[in-house]
Amino acid sequence: GENVEQHPSTLSVQEGDSAVIKCTYSDSASNYFPWYKQELGKRPQLIIDIRSNVGEKKDQRIAVTLNKTAKHFSLHITETQPEDSAVYFCAAGNSGGSNYKLTFGKGTLLTVNP
Amino acid sequence: DVKVTQSSRYLVKRTGEKVFLECVQDMDHENMFWYRQDPGLGLRLIYFSYDVKMKEKGDIPEGYSVSREKKERFSLILESASTNQTSMYLCASSLSLSGQFSYEQYFGPGTRLTVT
Numbered sequence: 001g002e003n004v005e006q007h008p009s010t011l012s013v014q015e016g017d018s019a020v021i022k023c024t025y026s027d028s029a030s031n032y033f034p035w036y037k038q039e040l041g042k043r044p045q046l047i048i049d050i051r052s053n054v055g056e057k058k059d060q061r062i063a064v065t066l067n068k069t070a071k072h073f074s075l076h077i078t079e080t081q082p083e084d085s086a087v088y089f090c091a092a093g094n095s096g097g098s099n100y101k102l103t104f105g106k107g108t109l110l111t112v113n114p
Numbered sequence: 115d116v117k118v119t120q121s122s123r124y125l126v127k128r129t130g131e132k133v134f135l136e137c138v139q140d141m142d143h144e145n146m147f148w149y150r151q152d153p154g155l156g157l158r159l160i161y162f163s164y165d166v167k168m169k170e171k172g173d174i175p176e177g178y179s180v181s182r183e184k185k186e187r188f189s190l191i192l193e194s195a196s197t198n199q200t201s202m203y204l205c206a207s208s209l210s211l212s213g214q215f216s217y218e219q220y221f222g223p224g225t226r227l228t229v230t
Contacts, residue, residue: 043221089156100145100164106156
């Protein structure tokens, strides 16, 4: 089955700095890569996703890049703000076979210090 | 707005008890999921269902079973609760688009289960 590794497990940055979280996956059939944000005490929510036919996607201060050859994808947050503090999860899924299942990474606790 | 609700936010049960966790979604989603969330272990899939009465094991199904008798409702059952099942349980649902990958999963608020 799919295995998703996520690094780092914790990340602390100063407000205004950039933050990068990296994930690798094992199943070359995976073609969908979402990122979820979970604020303290709240439910995870999708913030951005990318499909395998795209190398990069951007939405305001957040961007995701995908390298299918190397089987890794990354989340980039620029100009970080205190409200970006949360746990971020990457995930991988594929549209063949069990096409309704995601495999999640273990999460990254991002702390943005004012 | 998609709404996924779970029957309890907090639950305390004794070892050996049978425990039911219920999840309801109101957006006619085909797919429903049960995860457990533990510090440092992320979201681990217990079971999922892609249609009424259909279910598939996830990565950690041992000690759990599920039931989906209606499209909007997905139940997680702990047949005999044990202390190592103390955890946060999250339900999620997603849409299946014919011929396409079902994308965003919408999560419920979670149930914090403590087994003593």
